[in-house]
Amino acid sequence: MTTQAVTATPAIRLVGLRKEFAGTPPVVAVDDVDLEVRAGEFFSMLGPSGSGKTTVLRMIAGFEAPTSGRIELAGADVTRRQPYERDVNTVFQDYALFPHMSVAENVEYGLLVKRVPRAERRARVAEALEQVRLGDHGARRPAQLSGGQRQRVALARALVNRPTVLLLDEPLGALDLKLREQMQVELKGIQRDVGITFLFVTHDQEEALTLSDRIAVFNAGRIEQVGTAHEVYESPASAFVAGFVGTSNLLTGDVARDVVRRDGSFAIRPEKLAVVAAGTPATGGLLGAEGVVEEVVYSGPVTRYVVALDAGARLTALEQNGGGRSSSASLRRGDRVALHWHPDHVIDVPGARVTEPAAH
Numbered sequence: 001m002t003t004q005a006v007t008a009t010p011a012i013r014l015v016g017l018r019k020e021f022a023g024t025p026p027v028v029a030v031d032d033v034d035l036e037v038r039a040g041e042f043f044s045m046l047g048p049s050g051s052g053k054t055t056v057l058r059m060i061a062g063f064e065a066p067t068s069g070r071i072e073l074a075g076a077d078v079t080r081r082q083p084y085e086r087d088v089n090t091v092f093q094d095y096a097l098f099p100h101m102s103v104a105e106n107v108e109y110g111l112l113v114k115r116v117p118r119a120e121r122r123a124r125v126a127e128a129l130e131q132v133r134l135g136d137h138g139a140r141r142p143a144q145l146s147g148g149q150r151q152r153v154a155l156a157r158a159l160v161n162r163p164t165v166l167l168l169d170e171p172l173g174a175l176d177l178k179l180r181e182q183m184q185v186e187l188k189g190i191q192r193d194v195g196i197t198f199l200f201v202t203h204d205q206e207e208a209l210t211l212s213d214r215i216a217v218f219n220a221g222r223i224e225q226v227g228t229a230h231e232v233y234e235s236p237a238s239a240f241v242a243g244f245v246g247t248s249n250l251l252t253g254d255v256a257r258d259v260v261r262r263d264g265s266f267a268i269r270p271e272k273l274a275v276v277a278a279g280t281p282a283t284g285g286l287l288g289a290e291g292v293v294e295e296v297v298y299s300g301p302v303t304r305y306v307v308a309l310d311a312g313a314r315l316t317a318l319e320q321n322g323g324g325r326s327s328s329a330s331l332r333r334g335d336r337v338a339l340h341w342h343p344d345h346v347i348d349v350p351g352a353r354v355t356e357p358a359a360h
């Protein structure tokens with residue numbers, strides 16, 4: 001949650017929202033979705049490609065008409081309104097700035113079309129450029145900016161309209177990883193400053209966890225879970241969520257009985273597993289299982305181990321490479337090890353299937 005006041009009327013409310021595209025067979029892109037996004041929230045729709053996120057966004061913007069259901073913005077039913085009659089703006093991944101115009105002219109353009117008087121235009125453009133920390137770059141052309149700066153101009157172009165809701169469709173998708181991480185921090189800061197409700201589409205689980213007050217996890221046109229980053233990561237409502245948001249280490253059936261010592265389906269997050277020498281007893285209330293190291297991937301701050309348990313499951317363990325603490329620095333493929341974990345870190349996964357989601 002942000003510190004902004006949360007009003008009782010949601011910024012966005014979707015009721016039984018459905019979209020079928022014609023074809024043989026028809027495609028149910030969005031399958032009876034109910035959702036409430038609070039005013040001032042940074043809310044993400046997370047899911048694999050084709051799960052319906054963009055179609056939901058396009059219906060809220062008014063670019064696509066729902067087959068059935070209702071869309072409310074700040075309490076008003078906008079389902080049949082034209083895009084320009086809705087108090088929303090959209091920022092796309094490909095931000096198509098006008099190359100022959102300066103940054104300030106690009107941001108001003110929408111206000112010109114709306115015939116906003118000149119003095120007000122100037123003031124609002126200056127404010128929007130300040131908000132995206134480009135106050136000094138108004139005279140430049142888009143070609144003289146970095147990718148991240150161009151994306152911030154696109155953001156300013158939307159913010160200048162002072163919408164109640166900003167819709168963002170994978171806006172950082174075209175940026176390389178480092179810039180993307182930098183822009184995530186910036187985007188979060190900008191949202192906090194302007195206090196506008198952000199509805200953000202991404203298929204990148206880390207991005208959703210980093211940025212969002214709350215997240216809706218989509219799968220095949222439906223929402224599997226809505227919750228804070230902590231909730232969807234620590235208490236996934238389904239095997240799909242457990243697998244899509246992070247590495248799930250899913251344990252089911254006989255393996256679960258053997259390793260967790262309970263009936264059911266469970267997940268254990270990789271960072272909750274300690275890799276210790278084979279034969280080390282799991283004492284002090286810990287659980288443990290032995291197996292063989294199949295893979296060791298060192299990536300600077302962390303090392304990832306894939307361990308094939310004797311009981312039959314394959315678990316991934318993540319170890320921080322901090323201050324010589326690592327007991328397993330010399331481990332190689334084929335070594336025998338034990339994994340230890342605390343029973344509190346075993347997550348019950350309702351309705352788990354044995355197969356993991358294909359998209360990651």
Ligand SMILES: Nc1ncnc2c1ncn2[C@@H]1O[C@H](COP(=O)(O)OP(=O)(O)OP(=O)(O)O)[C@@H](O)[C@H]1O
Nearest residue numbers: 021027029047048049050051052053054055056203
């Ligand atoms: N105009 C269209 N005509 C027919 N089918 C469509 C159309 N737009 C989307 N779809 C289908 O609807 C489903 C949902 O697509 P959508 O773009 O909403 O998914 P998404 O989760 O946003 O995926 P991505 O992350 O790849 O954009 C997909 O099966 C897609 O092929």
